[in-house]
Amino acid sequence: MKKILPGLLLLSAALSCTNKNEKMEPYKWPDAKAPIADIKPFTRILHGDTVVDNYYWMIDYFKKGPDSTKVVDYLSAENKYLDTMMSGSKAFREDLFKELKGRIKEKDESVPVFNNGYYYYSKTEDGKQYYKYCRKKGDLNAKEEVLLDVDEMAKGHPYYSATGFSISPDNKLIAYGVDKVSRRQYTLYIKNLETGEIFKDQIDNTEGDAVWAADNKTLFYTSKNPVTLLSEKIKKHKLGTDAKQDVIVYEEKDKSNYIGAGKSKSGKYIFIYSSATLSDEIRMIDASKPDDAFKVFQPRMKDVKYDVVALDDKFLIVTNWNATNFRLMETPLNQTGRENWKEVIPNRKDVLLSGVDEFKDYIVLAERKNGLAQLRVRSLNGPEHYIDFGEPTYTARIGSNPDYNSKTVRYIYTSMTTPISTYDYDMVTKEKVLKKQQEIIGGYNKEDYVTERLFATAKDGTKIPISLVYKKGLKKDGTAPLLLYAYGSYGSSMDAGFSSNNLSLLNRGFVYAIAHIRGGQEMGRYWYDDGKLMKKMNTFTDFIDCGKFLIDQKFTGKGHLYAQGGSAGGLLMGAVINLAPDLWNGILAHVPFVDVVNTMLDESIPLTTNEFDEWGNPKDKEAYFYMKSYSPYENIDKKDYPNMLVTTGLHDSQVQYFEPAKWVAKLRATKTDKHLLLLKTDMDFGHGGASGRFDYLKDVSLNYAFLFSLEGITK
Incomplete structure (x- = not known):
């Protein structure tokens, strides 16, 4: 394997330099001047409360305003400052990158998944950033068919994400989504797997996945609002037609709901999901009748969540209707309204029912008890049991099980000392077979x-x-x-x-x-x-x-405690440094949601309206003042703050770049300490960072070098 030896040496070196509590010399930070952002007061008056925002102008790149260029210049200056301050760790970061990369098995293959006559899997190759999506017909010894060569497709693109792979029922076509900007606005493509032809049916601004009807020529997909990025419409596309003429089969009027389309594992039904934080509504049609109107399964109910699973003779419903921790219900195929629901598994005070996976003769229930995941196997004839995992703290979840007729359930297991492991579990014999465990190159002993x-x-x-x-x-x-x-x-x-x-x-x-x-x-x-x-x-x-x-x-x-969080976890970082700034020696805040009030007031910002049930709507006076009481940007004060590394992406669709940028600018102008405050903006990427399987390790190396520098660890 390519370059295994350096990885082995690096891991060996790392093992030999464990902290033995010896006195460490602190990193000598360069004497460089941090960027100072321009102050342009903007006044917000709401509920009789006046707030002056000196950095509101940083929204202009997003809004295409007059200071758009100035925003990019400021972000670039912050990047340059970070490069200067971290320049002494450059060689160390390069070593860390090699160390991290050296643990990854470059030439690898996923565990094949059987579906509709084919085994599907992905594989990676030495030195390649992406992967190939493949299949074999009927038998793992059959000839390999490369469906999509994402390594080849991604050439020439700083960012490339291919997702939502969906095979037509006759196994001849694949639909997939591509995002080249990292804003989660996917273009749908359809490829003929027999000829290799990419159809002209390109559909822009989607969620990236599509659902095939049984006729192999009708697709249902989710269309997004180009500005707010809300999933607003479910459309129907017929192969060979102009996507601009696609029929809208459902349009969501409630801007607090996310919508999407899916298919039952049996292939008999196509569902449209409309989901908010506190309620759901599902529509359905027979997959063999794509031109039928979608029928509501159960109209949305205030504060009631529900999800639906289709068996041969009935539907199962996981719901919190009169059940805080959710319960399992069933209803006849032709009587789906709530008045027909019958309880199968009741609500339990100490157990959360989080999901169900269906098979012809079994169901597998995902539960949580005392903070730990449980998998409960239940025969449709009655007997049931739990899968035993045997560690004090772990993660277990149901894996990919597209074969409705299978008597084997695949699940994924890992703990903080157990690499990610894929098991096949025989629901009849209770035998489990380890199909694959993540291999750590260079050696690892738990x-x-x-x-x-x-x-x-x-x-x-x-x-x-x-x-x-x-x-x-x-x-x-x-x-x-x-x-x-x-x-x-x-x-x-x-x-x-x-x-x-x-x-x-x-x-x-x-x-x-x-x-x-x-x-x-x-x-x-x-x-x-x-x-x-x-x-x-x-x-x-x-x-x-x-x-x-x-x-x-x-x-x-104290002096050795560090904290890390991203997105809403970045909000957490921002709140705790205001509430307890002296507790932390350093903070890693990634794509942090820190300007809560201003963002939740602006419904043109992507995803804002979807979030009202999570944070509240600041147009409501009580919600406004509560949100303002913890919003990190609003509560910056003249006091000492910990060392901080903040990251964002210019094209972030979830938390816009201007939130962390404003936050850092205000912290610089307000805080009373001389601790380090660094802002890194990925100018090519969005919320998830780099798309390649190795490139993101450069960010990990930076994060670790920042922490190690604060601890005086230099190798």
């Missing part, structure tokens, strides 16, 4: 590391789970550096999983920890409810209390 699950006590007495991992032999005397990560929004659970990149931290003496704070859904639906809207402050104080707990337990100490 016995060299320790993982723990602890509980911190929040200020209101709530117990907050923390998952952590560290190198065996760590002295718990308060001198070890620790990186604490969390997200805490949208009910997204941040489970404990393996990261080969984290080895570069652990091998240099860092502890890595995940705080499972409120706003996620780790401990049940109430965990989410207690961390959003008018209870959002719990998310921030939970994280602070977790940091204090880890100091009290001597995993780290």
